[in-house]
Amino acid sequence: MAYRWPAGTTFKRIDLDVQDRSCPACGRAMHVCDHRYHHLWTLQGPTQVVNRLGRCPDASCESRGCTFSPEAALSISMPRWCLGWDVFCWLGHRRFARHWSVSQLRAA
Numbered sequence: 314m315a316y317r318w319p320a321g322t323t324f325k326r327i328d329l330d331v332q333d334r335s336c337p338a339c340g341r342a343m344h345v346c347d348h349r350y351h352h353l354w355t356l357q358g359p360t361q362v363v364n365r366l367g368r369c370p371d372a373s374c375e376s377r378g379c380t381f382s383p384e385a386a387l388s389i390s391m392p393r394w395c396l397g398w399d400v401f402c403w404l405g406h407r408r409f410a411r412h413w414s415v416s417q418l419r420a421a
């Protein structure tokens with residue numbers, strides 16, 4: 314079941330682009346074909362990550378049908394997770410190094 318954000322939540326926005334905008338097969342400049350929106354919790358609060366997806370405009374290119382995602386998206390969180398790596402590490406450190414209980418984590 315998907316996480317439901319409370320109504321009226323304000324998000325900090327992060328925009329990400331594909332780092333190398335040239336097609337890996339033919340070298341032409343890729344176009345932005347779609348946006349993927351990812352909402353997650355970070356230590357800075359609710360965050361919206363906007364991934365601009367790239368695609369080769371050449372219909373005869375062998376990479377036709379492939380969509381390229383920004384590489385930096387995985388440095389913020391795992392795909393489809395609602396926790397950023399910073400929150401995940403914060404929780405993991407307190408749970409497994411300091412042996413906090415789940416109720417302590419929820420209270421913090």
Ligand SMILES: [Zn+2]
Pocket residue numbers: 336337338339340341369370371374375376
């Ligand atoms: Zn191409």
